[in-house]
Each structure stands twice: as C-alpha cells, then as structure tokens.
Amino acid sequence: METMRPGAEAVRVKGWFGAHRWLILRRISQLTVLALFLSGPWFGVWIAKGNLVSSLTLGVLPLTDPYLFVQSLAAGFMPAATALIGAAIVVAFYALFGGRLYCAWVCPVNAVTDAAAWLRRRLGLKSGRVPDANTRYWVLAGSLLAAAATSSLVWEAVNPVTIVQRSLIFGLGGSLAVVIAIFAYDLLVASRGWCGHLCPMGAFYGLLGQKSLLRITADQRGACDDCMDCFTVCPEPQVIRPALKKAGQDSPLILDRDCTNCGRCIDVCGRNVFHFTHRFDQRSDS
Amino acid sequence: MQTDPTAKLQGKPGAAPTSVARRKFLNSIAAAAGTGCLLTLGAVMAGRPAAANPAQALRPPGALAEEDFLAACIRCGLCVRDCPYDTLKLAPFGDTVANGTPFFTARQVACEMCDDIPCVKACPTGALTPKLNDIHEAKMGLAVLSDHETCLNFLGLRCDVCYRVCPVIDQAITLENVHNQRSDRHAMLLPTVHSDHCTGCGKCEKACVLPEPAIKVMPISLARGKLPEHYRKGWEEKAKHGGSLIGDQVEMPVRGMEGKAYGDSRVDGPAAGLNSGWKP
Numbered sequence: 001m002e003t004m005r006p007g008a009e010a011v012r013v014k015g016w017f018g019a020h021r022w023l024i025l026r027r028i029s030q031l032t033v034l035a036l037f038l039s040g041p042w043f044g045v046w047i048a049k050g051n052l053v054s055s056l057t058l059g060v061l062p063l064t065d066p067y068l069f070v071q072s073l074a075a076g077f078m079p080a081a082t083a084l085i086g087a088a089i090v091v092a093f094y095a096l097f098g099g100r101l102y103c104a105w106v107c108p109v110n111a112v113t114d115a116a117a118w119l120r121r122r123l124g125l126k127s128g129r130v131p132d133a134n135t136r137y138w139v140l141a142g143s144l145l146a147a148a149a150t151s152s153l154v155w156e157a158v159n160p161v162t163i164v165q166r167s168l169i170f171g172l173g174g175s176l177a178v179v180i181a182i183f184a185y186d187l188l189v190a191s192r193g194w195c196g197h198l199c200p201m202g203a204f205y206g207l208l209g210q211k212s213l214l215r216i217t218a219d220q221r222g223a224c225d226d227c228m229d230c231f232t233v234c235p236e237p238q239v240i241r242p243a244l245k246k247a248g249q250d251s252p253l254i255l256d257r258d259c260t261n262c263g264r265c266i267d268v269c270g271r272n273v274f275h276f277t278h279r280f281d282q283r284s285d286s
Numbered sequence: 287m288q289t290d291p292t293a294k295l296q297g298k299p300g301a302a303p304t305s306v307a308r309r310k311f312l313n314s315i316a317a318a319a320g321t322g323c324l325l326t327l328g329a330v331m332a333g334r335p336a337a338a339n340p341a342q343a344l345r346p347p348g349a350l351a352e353e354d355f356l357a358a359c360i361r362c363g364l365c366v367r368d369c370p371y372d373t374l375k376l377a378p379f380g381d382t383v384a385n386g387t388p389f390f391t392a393r394q395v396a397c398e399m400c401d402d403i404p405c406v407k408a409c410p411t412g413a414l415t416p417k418l419n420d421i422h423e424a425k426m427g428l429a430v431l432s433d434h435e436t437c438l439n440f441l442g443l444r445c446d447v448c449y450r451v452c453p454v455i456d457q458a459i460t461l462e463n464v465h466n467q468r469s470d471r472h473a474m475l476l477p478t479v480h481s482d483h484c485t486g487c488g489k490c491e492k493a494c495v496l497p498e499p500a501i502k503v504m505p506i507s508l509a510r511g512k513l514p515e516h517y518r519k520g521w522e523e524k525a526k527h528g529g530s531l532i533g534d535q536v537e538m539p540v541r542g543m544e545g546k547a548y549g550d551s552r553v554d555g556p557a558a559g560l561n562s563g564w565k566p
Contacts, residue, residue, distance in 0.1 A: 040367070049408075050362040050367065051363055054360055054362030054411070055362065056364060064360070064362075064410060068361075069360070072357060072360055072411065075356075075357030076357055077358040077413075079358065079410070079411035080409075080410065080411055080412035080416065082410035083360070083410040083412075086410060131317065132314045132315075132318040133318075134315070134318040135317070135321045137318070137322070138318050138319050139325050141322070142322050142323055142325065142326030145326070146326050146330050147357070149330075150333065151357050152357050152384075154330050155326070155329050156360075156361060156386060157332040157333030157384065158328060158329045158332045159329075162361065162386060163379045163385060166363065166376060166385075169363070170363055170366070170376050172376060172378035172379070173378050173379075175379060177379075177380075198321075
C-alpha cells in the first residue's frame with residue numbers, strides 16, 4: 001500500500017517533521033488567524049474584531065475581503081472609506097505575495113477539503129464527477145452578475161466559505177451542515193471539488209495574485225524521479241507540469257495563478273525538487 | 287498523437303489534432319459555464335426569500351432600506367461586536383433573515399439607543415449610514431399597538447408600562463384620554479404611537495406585561511399605511527393658507543340647537559370641547 005502514502009520517501013529522507021514542515025506551518029497559520037478572531041469572544045482579549053470578510057485589528061487596521069467589496073459594488077453600492085482602505089490593503093498584500101496564499105494559509109475551509117482529499121487517498125477513491133477547473137471563474141462572474149441583477153449580495157446566501165468563517169467566529173449554528181456538505185462533496189463526488197473547481201473566492205484571489213512575487217520553483221527538477229507524489233498531494237496538480245516537465249515553458253517557476261503556495265509539493269518530495277522563491281529567480285539545475 | 291475518428295470520416299486527417307483540442311476546449315467551456323450558471327441560479331433562488339425580513343427581525347439603527355441594505359452589508363459582524371448591550375445578532379445560515387446580516391428581536395433584547403451609536407461607527411461600509419448622528423432620528427421600525435383587545439389600558443386599566451419605558455416618552459408614545467363608554471364614568475388612557483418620534487427601539491414591546499405583547503415594533507414598511515397622493519388635510523391647508531380655502535360655510539338653523547356653536551350636536555352641556563383638560 002506504499003503507493004497510497006505519498007511522501008514516504010520524503011519521510012525517510014527528511015524525517016516526519018521535515019516532510020510535514022509547510023503543512024504544520026500552514027495549520028499553525030490558519031489556527032493563529034482564527035485564534036486572533038476568537039480570543040475576543042472567548043476570553044475578552046480583543047485583537048481582531050469582525051471576521052475574514054471585514055475586520056478591525058487592534059482598533060487600527062481595517063481589512064476587507066476584496067471579493068465581497070466587489071460584489072457590493074456590483075450590487076450598486078459604493079462602500080464607505082473604511083471598507084475601501086481595508087480592501088486596498090488586502091489587495092496590495094495578496095497581489096504582492098500570492099493571491100491564493102489566502103486559500104492555503106488563512107481560509108478555514110482549506111482544512112476541511114484537505115481532510116477530504118486525505119481520506120480520499122487513504123480509501124483509494126478514484127470515482128467521481130469533477131467539474132472543469134474553470135467553473136470557478138464562471139461562478140465568480142455569475143455571482144457578480146447576480147449581484148448586479150438583484151441589487152443584493154446573493155452569493156452570500158450560499159457561500160460556504162463565509163458561512164463557515166462566520167459560524168466559527170460568531171458561534172452561529174448551521175455551519176456544521178455546510179462543512180459536512182463540502183467534505184462529502186470533495187470526498188464522494190469530486191476530488192478537490194470545492195477549492196479546486198468551484199470556489200469563486202479562490203478564483204478571485206487567483207486572479208488577484210496572477211503576477212505575485214512569491215512563487216514555488218522546481219529548481220532541482222533534474223533530480224525528479226517521477227514518483228508522482230507532488231501531483232498526488234497538490235490541490236491544483238495541473239499547475240506543476242509546466243515547471244517540472246518544461247511543458248510549454250522553460251522557467252522552473254510554478255506561474256499558474258491557481259497555485260495556492262501551500263508548499264505540500266516541497267514537503268512531500270524526497271528529492272528536494274521544489275523550493276519557495278520569488279518570480280524573478282530563474283535558477284534551475286536543468 | 288491522438289487522432290479524431292470523426293475527422294477521418296470527414297476526410298480531413300490533417301485537421302484532427304486541432305479539432306480534438308478545439309472540441310475538448312469547447313466542451314470544457316460549456317461544462318464550466320453550465321455548472322457556473324446553475325450554481326449562481328441556485329444562489330439567486332436561495333437568496334430570494336431572504337429579501338423580505340420576518341416582521342420580528344429589526345435592523346440596527348441607521349440601516350439603509352432593506353433592498354439597499356442587502357447590497358451594502360458585507361456581513362462582517364463589526365456592529366454586533368461593538369454593541370455594548372449584545373442587542374444585535376448575526377443571522378445564522380438557514381434562518382429567515384439573510385444569513386450573516388445583523389438584526390435584533392425587540393421582545394428579547396431591545397435597542398438601548400446609545401448616544402454615540404457605536405454600531406453605526408463600527409460599520410465599515412456604510413450599510414449603517416454614518417449620516418445618522420442623532421439616535422433620536424433612528425427608524426429601526428415603528429411601534430404598533432396591534433391588539434386593542436388585550437392591551438390593559440384599552441380594557442380601562444392603568445398599565446402604561448410601554449408609555450413609561452419609552453425613551454422618547456410623551457413624544458413617541460402618548461396616553462390619549464378617552465371616555466370609557468363601558469363604565470361610563472372612567473377614562474381610558476390609550477397608548478398612542480407617533481411615527482415622527484418613534485425610533486423603533488423596541489423597549490415598549492420588550493416591556494409589555496402580557497405574555498404576548500399587545501404593542502409590537504414592526505419594520506416601517508409593514509407598519510405604515512399610505513394616503514393617496516392627492517389627499518389634502520383640510521386643517522393643515524387651513525393653517526397653511528391662514529383660512530379655509532372654500533370660505534365660510536353657510537350656516538343653516540337647526541331646530542332645537544339654537545344658541546349652540548355650529549356643528550356642536552350635543553344635546554346638553556357646554557360647548558367647551560371634548561377634552562376635560564386632564565393630564566396624566
């Protein structure tokens with residue numbers, strides 16, 4: 001059953017922690033963000049108020065989800081200055097450091113879909129109907145059109161990401177059903193179905209970070225022994241091939257906007273093929 | 287290299303790879319577009335019932351009209367966090383209120399009408415409009431004495447609780463002194479709401495002593511009636527123009543009413559008006 005456990009070689013070479021370094025850091029990051037929001041309602045220590053849609057940190061730093069901001073614009077409402085500044089800060093950060101950094105390092109739904117993907121691998125489930133990866137852009141466009149047509153944020157009536165975030169931070173009921181639905185969809189219907197194919201927030205952050213600096217490079221691709229572990233664990237496996245196999249590009253950089261910079265490919269590779277770098281680093285061993 | 291059997295049938299083997307690629311591309315675009323449109327349509331359908339709030343769910347002070355509010359509120363909950371009395375709640379998923387939007391239920395926790403209106407200050411988008419800087423101008427809803435049959439004051443008792451807890455006492459709610467025809471020797475002091483002063487804070491509904499309140503705060507759209515555009519109120523026109531627009535009425539003598547002011551049809555008693563001058 002060794003083939004079902006990607007990263008076995010990495011664990012042998014780098015040790016368990018070495019082979020889970022970025023995963024652990026990512027979980028710490030996700031939990032820290034959540035903890036900053038929960039310390040107020042739980043312990044009365046107010047660090048970040050609000051939620052991931054819009055927040056005020058330490059009473060000075062406003063942050064606003066630009067996708068929600070744009071939905072509001074599409075619905076025909078120009079939000080006030082605080083939201084505008086908050087959205088500008090978030091846009092600047094993710095445009096610079098990688099849009100889908102949000103998906104991998106902040107969004108709490110990531111843990112749900114990662115868990116579903118992990119279970120899917122363990123159970124050896126191969127079946128399912130996966131929608132086209134571009135569907136998320138249609139959902140993104142559709143959500144904005146629907147907002148314009150109805151003059152309200154209709155996507156927010158069903159958006160599992162914001163529902164889950166709010167439920168966690170405000171202790172609302174009803175989120176468990178949403179979490180179970182996403183988990184079941186990813187496990188039983190579509191592999192990596194939600195984050196990788198449907199979520200319009202991920203699509204928005206992807207477009208935002210198209211030219212971002214932070215990138216993963218397959219700079220040691222000459223060492224690749226085609227074990228396929230990186231493709232198995234990657235939430236967006238289609239992004240790896242151009243960099244690793246020189247398919248349509250010579251650069252070793254993973255330049256696809258769908259890459260979430262999660263770093264699992266770095267963890268899981270026993271040959272140390274991948275590394276974090278910036279988008280101008282063209283160094284490569286082949 | 288893949289070849290397309292249909293391309294061969296059409297006798298264009300050279301075109302095969304591109305046509306396969308093109309068909310795959312068009313297929314995937316169609317599938318993506320179809321799924322995307324279906325999902326969006328689902329969102330529209332799911333969002334539709336939330337467009338009309340249930341009557342008990344009141345919006346925070348300064349909230350834009352419901353249809354504008356649903357475009358403006360990004361559902362961050364900052365107003366909820368800054369409400370010092372925990373009056374505001376965020377609607378959970380599956381509730382009849384649009385999920386994630388703030389509301390309060392007067393019967394449970396009423397609005398305390400803070401002078402500095404912290405919820406409005408906390409709103410990053412202006413869904414709670416910063417134009418509201420005097421809480422007395424708030425229009426969260428309108429109190430309606432909806433049940434005259436159970437209101438204790440209507441039964442001739444002196445309850446007055448809604449009147450006494452009203453933060454805008456004697457303006458938003460007054461007690462109107464009316465003759466009690468049942469006992470024929472008492473007054474009824476009827477709680478009466480005045481829409482130009484009522485902020486919809488909900489304290490009257492919260493305080494009503496009945497198991498089910500006789501006075502309820504409702505969204506203004508639900509509570510208010512509307513006069514036809516062309517209606518004019520004679521007494522207002524008269525005050526505006528300094529006199530009746532149709533001039534003095536022709537006074538005809540009424541047999542048995544000689545010596546009475548015109549229009550006073552009471553058989554006996556002075557024509558001093560109906561109000562005895564009593565004040566609560």
